[in-house]
Amino acid sequence: MNSHRFFENKDCAYFPCHHGVKELNCLFCFCPLYLRENCPGNPVYIEADGRRIRDCSNCVFPHCPENYDRVIQLLSNAEQHQKTSST
Secondary structure, X not given: OOOXXXXXXXXXXXXXXXXXXXXXXXXXXXXXXXXXXXXXXXXXXXXXXXXXXXXXXXXXXXHXXXXXXHHHHHHHHHHHHHHHHOO
């Protein structure tokens, strides 16, 4: 059931973009945690052209419905940190 906490887009050309997830939450299609240094997911790092690149293709953390609150909490904490750092 789609709501403000969960959205599954079965009409997407890439659905399912991650396999092995019973309910795939597409709300965070592009992971909002990608740039976080301490991501709660399970990224893998690869070396390419002398750079270290985060590969999240096997990570389903933001796509699991039960992780919605954690993602929002992490984003809220990051926003609060930015506000206090800039004052």
